[in-house]
Amino acid sequence: MSAVSTPVRGVARSPRAGRPWRARAGAAVPHVVLLAYVVVACGPIALIVMNAFKSRQAIFEEPFAFPTPDTLDLAGFETVFTRARFELYFLNSFIVTVSTVFLVLLLGSMAAFALAEYRFAGITVISLYLAVGIMIPIRLGTVGILDLMVRLGLVNSLAGLVLVYTAMGLPLAVFVLTAFFKQVPGDLKDAARIDGASEYRVYSLALPLVRPGLAAIGVYTMLPIWNDLWFPLILTPSESVRTVTLGTQLFLGQFVSDWNAVLAVLTLAALPMLALFIIFSRQFVRGLTSGAVK
Amino acid sequence: MTPLRTTGPPDGIGVEAATASGTAASAEPAAKPRRRFPTHLVVFIAPAAAIYTVFMVYPLLDSLRLSMFAPRDGLQTFVGLDNFVRLLTDDLLSDAFWNAVWNNLVFFAVHFVVQNPIGLLLAALLATPTLRGRGTYRTLLFLPTTLSVVIVGFIWQLIISPVWGFVDTPLLGQSSTALVTLALMSVWQYVGIPMILFYAVLISIPDELTEAATVDGAGAWTTFWRVKFPLILPTVGIVSVVTYVANMNAFDLIYTVKGALAGPDFASDIMGTLFFRTFFGFQLQQGSSTMGATVATMMFLLILAGVLLYFYGWQRRVESYQL
Numbered sequence: 001m002s003a004v005s006t007p008v009r010g011v012a013r014s015p016r017a018g019r020p021w022r023a024r025a026g027a028a029v030p031h032v033v034l035l036a037y038v039v040v041a042c043g044p045i046a047l048i049v050m051n052a053f054k055s056r057q058a059i060f061e062e063p064f065a066f067p068t069p070d071t072l073d074l075a076g077f078e079t080v081f082t083r084a085r086f087e088l089y090f091l092n093s094f095i096v097t098v099s100t101v102f103l104v105l106l107l108g109s110m111a112a113f114a115l116a117e118y119r120f121a122g123i124t125v126i127s128l129y130l131a132v133g134i135m136i137p138i139r140l141g142t143v144g145i146l147d148l149m150v151r152l153g154l155v156n157s158l159a160g161l162v163l164v165y166t167a168m169g170l171p172l173a174v175f176v177l178t179a180f181f182k183q184v185p186g187d188l189k190d191a192a193r194i195d196g197a198s199e200y201r202v203y204s205l206a207l208p209l210v211r212p213g214l215a216a217i218g219v220y221t222m223l224p225i226w227n228d229l230w231f232p233l234i235l236t237p238s239e240s241v242r243t244v245t246l247g248t249q250l251f252l253g254q255f256v257s258d259w260n261a262v263l264a265v266l267t268l269a270a271l272p273m274l275a276l277f278i279i280f281s282r283q284f285v286r287g288l289t290s291g292a293v294k
Numbered sequence: 295m296t297p298l299r300t301t302g303p304p305d306g307i308g309v310e311a312a313t314a315s316g317t318a319a320s321a322e323p324a325a326k327p328r329r330r331f332p333t334h335l336v337v338f339i340a341p342a343a344a345i346y347t348v349f350m351v352y353p354l355l356d357s358l359r360l361s362m363f364a365p366r367d368g369l370q371t372f373v374g375l376d377n378f379v380r381l382l383t384d385d386l387l388s389d390a391f392w393n394a395v396w397n398n399l400v401f402f403a404v405h406f407v408v409q410n411p412i413g414l415l416l417a418a419l420l421a422t423p424t425l426r427g428r429g430t431y432r433t434l435l436f437l438p439t440t441l442s443v444v445i446v447g448f449i450w451q452l453i454i455s456p457v458w459g460f461v462d463t464p465l466l467g468q469s470s471t472a473l474v475t476l477a478l479m480s481v482w483q484y485v486g487i488p489m490i491l492f493y494a495v496l497i498s499i500p501d502e503l504t505e506a507a508t509v510d511g512a513g514a515w516t517t518f519w520r521v522k523f524p525l526i527l528p529t530v531g532i533v534s535v536v537t538y539v540a541n542m543n544a545f546d547l548i549y550t551v552k553g554a555l556a557g558p559d560f561a562s563d564i565m566g567t568l569f570f571r572t573f574f575g576f577q578l579q580q581g582s583s584t585m586g587a588t589v590a591t592m593m594f595l596l597i598l599a600g601v602l603l604y605f606y607g608w609q610r611r612v613e614s615y616q617l
Contacts, residue, residue, distance in 0.1 A: 120332065140593055278437075
C-alpha cells in the first residue's frame with residue numbers, strides 16, 4: 001500500500017491533534033464500521049454453519065451458541081447422505097466446472113493469441129463478433145438451446161452443460177486475454193521464430209506469460225458455473241447428472257421442515273466455494289480489479 | 295472499444311484491459327506476411343468461434359426467430375408480430391407481463407439505491423491509508439458474493455422465518471414486503487462487487503491529487519467529495535448497468551425462495567420467472583416455446599433499452615478522467 005499511503009486523515013487532523021486520544025478514536029472509526037459490516041456479511045453464514053452441527057432443540061433454543069458436546073448432533077448430515085446422493089452431485093459439478101474452465105482457457109487463449117498476434121482481413125469483425133457475447137446474457141437463448149440439445153441428444157448429459165457454459169465463458173476470455181497477449185514482448189516471439197519455431201510453438205511460449213490473465217478468467221468462469229441453477233434445471237434435471245446447486249435446491253424443497261437436514265445441506269454446499277475463496281481471495285480480488293489491488 | 299464497457303462484474307477487467315490494449319497496441323508489429331494459406335489462424339480461432347456460434351449465437355437467433363412463430367395445426371407457422379401483440383394486449387398475458395416488468399424495475403431500483411452507498415462507504419473505509427487488516431476485511435466482506443444464489447436465498451429464508459423467531463413478520467409471505475426483501479437479500483450477496491470496484495478506483499488515485507487538495511486547505515471530507523467522488527462516478531455507472539443486466543435476467547433467487555409462481559400472488563414475479571413459466575407451463579397453463587421466446591425477446595429489448603440509456607444518458611454526461 002505504500003503507493004497510496006498519503007495520510008489524508010492524518011494531515012487534515014494534525015493541526016488540532018493536541019489530544020492523542022482523539023486521533024486514536026478517529027483511527028478506530030473505520031474498524032468499527034467495517035467490523036459491523038463483517039457481522040452483517042458473515043454472521044448469517046456463520047449462523048447456518050454453526051447450527052448445522054446442533055440438535056434440533058438447540059437450534060431453536062440457543063441459535064447463537066456454538067455447538068457444545070451436549071448439543072452436538074450430526075443427524076442433519078446423516079439425512080443428507082442417506083436421502084440424496086451428494087457425493088455424486090459434487091462429482092458432477094466438479095466435472096462440469098473443471099472441463100469448462102479448461103476448454104475456456106485453452107480455446108479462449110488460442111483465439112486471443114491469434115487476435116493479438118496477427119493482422120488479417122476481418123480481424124475487427126471477428127473480434128467484435130466474439131465480444132458481443134459479453135453483453136448478451138446467454139439465458140435469453142434458452143428456448144433455442146433446449147431445442148438444439150434435444151436434437152443433438154445432449155439433454156441430461158454433462159457434455160451439454162459444458163458446451164453451453166464454454167460458449168458463455170469464451171467471449172470475455174477472448175476479450176481479456178487478447179489484451180494480455182498484446183503485452184507479451186515481441187522480441188521473445190521473434191527470437192523463437194528465428195530459431196525456426198512454428199506458430200503453435202510461439203503460442204505455447206507466450207501462454208505462460210499471460211498467467212495472471214488466465215488465473216483471473218479461470219476464477220470468473222468457475223464461480224457462475226458452479227453456482228448456476230438455471231441450466232442444470234433445464235438441461236440436466238435427472239439424478240445421475242445433477243449438479244450440487246440443483247441438488248441442493250431440490251433437497252431444500254423436499255426437506256423444508258427438517259431444519260437439521262436443511263442447515264447441513266446448506267453448509268455442505270457452501271463450504272467448498274468458501275474454502276476455495278478464502279485460499280485464493282487475493283487472486284479473486286486481483287482478477288476483479290485487474291491488478292490494481294495490492 | 296467503447297460499447298464493450300457494458301459488461302459483467304468481470305467488466306472491471308474489460309475496462310482495464312481496454313486501456314491496457316490501447317497503450318500496448320503499438321508494441322506488436324504484424325507477423326511477417328506469408329503467401330501460404332494461414333492454416334494456423336484457422337486452427338487458433340475456429341474452435342472458439344465454432345462453439346460460440348453453435349451454442350450461443352445460433353440459439354439466440356433461433357429464439358428471436360421462434361418469437362415470430364406459433365403452433366398452428368401442429369406446425370410452427372410464421373405469425374409476424376402476433377405474439378408480441380398478444381403479450382402486450384391480451385388481458386391475462388399483459389397483466390402478468392407488465393407486473394413482471396414493474397417488479398423487475400423495483401428489484402433493480404432497490405439494488406441501485408442500496409448497493410452504491412454501502413459499496414462506496416465500505417470502499418472508502420477500506421482505502422483508509424493507515425488501515426490494518428485490510429486484506430482480511432476485503433476477504434470477509436466479499437465472502438457472500440462467492441456463494442450460490444440458492445444458498446443465499448435459503449440462508450435468509452431460514453433467518454427471517456418467523457419459526458426461528460428473529461423476525462416476527464413473515465416478510466417473504468406478504469405481497470407488500472416480499473419483493474423488497476428478496477432484492478435486499480440479493481444486495482447483501484452482491485454488494486462486494488461495487489465495493490471492490492470502487493476500492494480499486496480509490497487506491498489508484500495518485501497522491502498528487504489528494505496532496506494538492508490538502509495544500510489548498512481541503513479537509514478529508516472535502517477531498518473525498520470534490521476530488522475522489524467525481525473519479526468514482528464512471529464506475530457507479532458501470533456497476534449500475536451491469537447490475538441492471540444481471541437483474542433483468544435474474545431467476546435463481548426468486549425461484550429458490552418463492553418457486554416458479556413467484557408468490558404471494560405474483561408479487562415477486564420478475565422477467566426470469568415469467569419466462570420460465572411461459573416456456574415450461576405451470577398449473578393449468580401449458581408451456582409454449584414460441585411465447586417463451588417472445589418473453590425472452592422482450593427481456594432482450596428491455597436490457598438493450600437500459601444499456602442504451604446508460605450510454606446516452608449517463609456515460610456521455612459523466613466525465614471520465616485518465617489517471
